[in-house]
Amino acid sequence: MGSHKLKFLVLGLLFAGGALSLARAAEPEPKQEEKAAAKAEPALPAPEKPELVGPVIERPEGFAPAETLIDAPAMSSRIDQLIQSQWKAKGVTPAEAADDAEFFRRLSLHINGRIPTITQLKDFLDDTRADKKRIWTEELMHGRDNADLYVNHLSTFWRQLFFSQTNNQMQAQYAGMQLDPWFRNHVKNNTGYDKVVRELLTGQQYQQFAQANENKAETIAGNTARLFLGVKLECAQCHDDKSGGNWTRMQFWEYAAFFNRNGGTPPTIPIPDKKTVAQARFLDGTSPQWRGGANSQTVLADWMTSGTNPFFAKAVVNRMWHYFMGVGLVDPVDAASEENVPSHPELLDELARQFAAHNFDLKYLVRAITGTQAYQLTSARSHESQDDPRQFARFNVQGMTPEQLFDSISEATGFRDNNPIPNRFNMFGQPNTPRGEFIAKFSNPHDKRTETKTSILQALFLMNGKQMGDWTSLEKSKTLETVANAAASISTSRRIEELFIVTLSRKPRPAELERLVKYVDAGGPAKDPKKALADVFWALLNSGEFMLNH
Amino acid sequence: MFGFSRRSEGLSRRDWLKLSALGVCSASVSGWLPALANETAQNSQRRKSCILLWMNGGASQLDTFDPKPGTPNGGPVKVIDTNVEGIQIAEHFPKLAKFMDKMAIIRSMNTGPGQNADHGQETFQVHTGYQPRGAIQYPSLGSLVAKEIGTDESALPNYVNIAPFRQFNADAAGAGFLGPKYAPLMVAETNYYQQQNANDYDKMLKVQDLAPFTDLVKERFDARIGLLQDLEKDFVTSRPGVAAKSHATAYERAVKLMQTAAAKAFNLEEEDAKNRDRYGRTLFGQGCLLARRLVEQHVPFIEVTLGQFGGNQLGWDTHQNNFEAVKRLSGELDLAWSSLMEDLKERGLLDSTLIVWASEFGRTPKITPNSNGREHWASGWSTVLAGGGIKGGQVIGNTGKDGMKIEERPVTAPDFIATVVKALGIDPKKQNMSNVDRPIRIADPKADPINELIA
Incomplete structure (x- = not known):
């Protein structure tokens, strides 16, 4: 934590009217070899392997990881292309680009969780390299003074998210805190998002997650659907959802059956006030093929975190988009439905496919989103057509x-x-x-x-x-x-x-x-x-x- | 060197006007803190007020206002007569029983799916009259009333929420699409974490940080506000939107609150000790006393929450040991509520003050044998309306011999909200523009207010 000292040193330098060359070599070196990082896996027990071969999952139509990889800068351009084509169609006049200081403050808040130090702000403003925005995005994630901030901020983000909307807040807080090191490790190692979720559902961590959800299959079902699949299922717990979700009550309980600890194989769960039980089935309507002894959560996690799951990648892409841009492509973010459709369906789809193809690399999303012109627009309003926050025609104040x-x-x-x-x-x-x-x-x-x-x-x-x-x-x-x-x-x-x-x-x-x-x-x-x-x-x-x- | 924004230098005259409308520039830089005159003195045409007594967790109707004595569902609770012939309530309310002629009980609340009712959803529904769904941000009853009855000039906020518990549904108490101007001032907010402060009610009920730093002379505080206003107006103009506007509005209202003598309403120690005793020296009791003091200062809507029982914030959520919890909480309620009615009456304020007693839902008529508890129940439970605007001494609806079925006049959440606002002289069909650019009525168009209950 030398940054504070450094800052006052800089203040002194400023006052002395001296040249502003700084103590630290202002040549941030991105250390972005996630693959190397991924090798240094956290010292955590590996997720349990299902004892028997898992189910054969039918490949749902319409979603698969992209076959051709597009790197983050190219993806940023593609995103801008899709956003701009809507501007054109709707006659939107976008705001001008943010100046460097506005951009850097925003970026620091998003990936370091606080405003920039004046040292770094200075460094950034004085940097004359054409691609300095990208270079500094890496610096704020990996640099000596910033890597910890990134881990702190993002692990808090994920922890609070995964342990937020539960009825028992006290319990959830406590359980979430217990998992703090686990979250930090994964953010630090940039573990693929699919692996994080899989581990949460099948590893030791599940105990805390279930506890935070009152150990009730139906609560866990509602929250996992919301968090990991981006759909609001809980209304269907009591009645067929008529609020645009179109989930049936049967679908809810079929999904909840996966979390029924005493549900047998294949797991079932009694539907309250009915004389019937629901048997575990995936939300896309497919059914696993059960073999004796299969762990139902593993079976579910296999389906959920697979590259072909039509909900999983889109849900997290949408969440990260919402985090940076202030409004989701699907918004509200947790309730995709026939009434709540994406503002830019192609964008969501393509970014999700690339994300899945990039092994669910969350930093890929950070780079792709913050690298867009849309992210780098000023938030100052210069035309009334910028008022729809879902057009991203000026940066949304958050x-x-x-x-x-x-x-x-x-x-x-x-x-x-x-x-x-x-x-x-x-x-x-x-x-x-x-x-x-x-x-x-x-x-x-x-x-x-x-x-x-x-x-x-x-x-x-x-x-x-x-x-x-x-x-x-x-x-x-x-x-x-x-x-x-x-x-x-x-x-x-x-x-x-x-x-x-x-x-x-x-x-x-x-x-x-x-x-x-x-x-x-x-x-x-x-x-x-x-x-x-x-x-x-x-x-x-x-x-x-x-x-x-x- | 530092790059800096070249945009929005200087404000046009039109921007200034816009800002004034937002209230950002409503006070001149000089004289931000002249104490406003206490305006309670003359009030020939008194505006109405509403106090909502909120029973967090879901109060059992069978053990309060819809008793079924001598039946298996009724349990051990006895009934007492009231000052209205033919109306009996649970034995826990000897003091309130003397005010039955000013009270109307609704025994046929029908707001959700029986036993499957959810705290969060129903807390929202009973507060707003709408289901929480889609993008529309429905405002709470408090914000609706604040908008209709409150005035922009009032120094106190038009909606004060005392001891709210917002962890079921934070939006249930909010201003929704009506905007930050109608958001509540919340004091003594309770949550799962702060149980140890239950008896610290004097401190909790105060508005904290109401005075500038002690070493800051008044002129300097005024000057600081002046500097802040200059910054705010540039920002709100260049970056219009909810977040910037809410910030400016909150500061404006906070400064207003600092400058008004009416904020003395929060100084409960000014109250006569005997009067404090009669309400009960509890968070809820003193919260009701605070509500009366705010009514005197013309605050149109005050909500007071009761739910704390033995360190549990959800005392009314009696899945276990229903009878003991309800008895204890009812004792606190009887004392505070009856004193509130008495006190308002003595001060000539009861006829202009509507008191509403409600929860998110009631409890199952059937007693769960193992736990001696009652579960959630939204089809056939009770609310009470009392005081101003109400034809007292009557019961609306009934739930039959065993409480299992509404046999007469089911009352939905929209019906309920429509009845409350109508009793306050507000047209429930009035429309407000919503955040989705579609006008939304105060109560759902299908709402059928209970006209026989309104004076």
Whole structure:
């Protein structure tokens, strides 16, 4: 964690007015040999092998991994082509490209979970290589200062996702926490997504997953269908789904039968209030061929994570698209149905086929999506045709997760949480670190990313809360201290610029600068330029521009 | 050097107007914190208020307002007479029984699939009158009432949610397509993690962080808000959308709340100690007292949740030991609710305040033998409407001898929502524009309000 020290060093350099060549060689070297990484498999028990040969799965029509591999940059171009053809058809005038600073802030939030350090922002802006966006995407995933951040952020993302919507949150939190190292290992090794899910359903980890789902076959069924297949099945638990899902109640229970521990072979499950039982069958209507002793979850996992599963690859591609672009190609993401169809069906299909052909490599998706022009558009609106978020004609403004916000504030203010325990909660499920308390206060798990809502209480907390008091204190905020106490020869405008860059990752606009220089030079109501700088810093940290990813 | 955006430098006059409409620029930079006059003094034409008492987890109708004494399904609970002849309720409510003439019981709630009802889905449905499905973000009752009865000028939020438990369905309490302006202020939110604070009600019911940092003089806070506003208006203009707007709105409302004397409503210690005692010194009891204080400040909609029992947030979800849990929770409810009615009456506010008692569903009439519990039950359960706008002293619908079947006047969730809003003088057929650019009525067009219940 040398980045903090480095940052203040840079601040010093800036103030000294020296050349901005940085301590670290600004030549990020992507270490993207996932295959090498994959060899270093985590020290985890291998998933159980089914004792007998699994079922013969009928090949569902219409989906298979792509036969010709297209690399990520080419895929980005293909995606843009498909998006642009809809713009043309619908008369959409897209926004202009984001400038480098806007892009880099966005990318850092997405793959490192916090705003960029000013060191790296500088490096990026000074980089003159034509393909620097791609180079830095690799740096943020693999670089010395960033690889851990990537693992932290993405493993939290997957853990929270897999252990989110369950009735027993307490249990789910606890079970999820137990699996934290498991998630981290897989993100670190970039394990294929098919293998991760397979292991979750068939390995030791299943115990925690089942526990989080109350050990009930029907709850596990609803959640696995939603998470891994992108379909909302749970309505069909009680009645044929008339809300556009078109799943029958029988289909729900046939699927749930796979999770019935005492269901026999082939597994069955009684349908509540009926005198019949349902026998395990896949959601695409095919049936496994059972042999004695076959483990039903293994049988299901084989079908689910196979390259030809019509739901699996699309569901995760759509989820990652939603994560980066703010809105899914199918949206809501967990409820694909005849009524909820993709905005760009070809795009979803092609990207899913490539993803499957690339061995379900999640980093392939990161590269393909963030490499598009669509991802790299500004979020500023310049034409009314950009208002439909599903056209991706300007970047969709997204709320931050509580973790992103806290870590960004920490980065901007120089706050260090000395508590070594990364956990949010203690044994009793209570938040026990400043970060944990903050996260509990800002947890809005059910908001759509593009519609994150700030509550009155959150606003009050950020304006007046004790933590913000420390973050914006001339004595306790390292950033503010450095800026305010820098040599007298440093101009006011330079100081204000620093505060903007460290919070908003951009320079102030001329009008802003003029206004604020006047304010600070006059010292604000306190008649003290240092306190006036604290006022500016406070306003920057409380602004929507700081608190949103845009 | 640093690249920076060249867009959106300076605001056009039209942008300014737009921003004013959003409320971003509604206050001048100087004087953000003049205390507003306390406006309770004169209120010749009092607007109506609604208090929703929410029984989290699903309260058993058989052991509260639809008892079946002397039947196997009725269990051990005895009944008592009320001040209305012919209406009996469970013995747990001796104080409320004296207010029966102001209360109307609906015994035929029919909102879902019998025993298969799901907490999340039904919490949403009973709060909004709609099924949670598709892209439409239905607003909660609180937000609907806040929009119809509340005013933009009010310094307190028009919808306050006390001790909500949002883990069943976070959207059930939200403003949905009505937008952040009608979102609730939530205090004392409970969840699975914070059980140890149950008796810390004074602190929980306060709005935290309502005052600026102690070392910050008023002028400096005002100046900071001024700086913030400049940043906000640029951002909201260049990046319009829910997230940016919600941020600006929350800050605007938070500052309003800081500047109003009406926020004193949250200072329960100002209340007479005896009056505090009569509500019961519990989170729910004091929450009801807070609700009364907010009604005095013209807050149109307040929801208070009761559900905590022995460290369990889902006290009413009585799959086990139904009778003990219901008895304990009912005792707390009887005390707080009857005191609320009494207090409102003493202050001349009962006729303008509608009190609604509801859960996401009821419990199975059949007692599960092994656990002595009752399961979920959405076809034939009870809600109560009381106070202003209601023809009290009556019972709507019935569930037969054993509670197993609705024999008269089934009431759906849309019927229920339509009845509540109509009792508040709101037209349930009124339309609001939704997030899918389609107008949506306050209550589903098929809703049939219980007109005989409305005064």
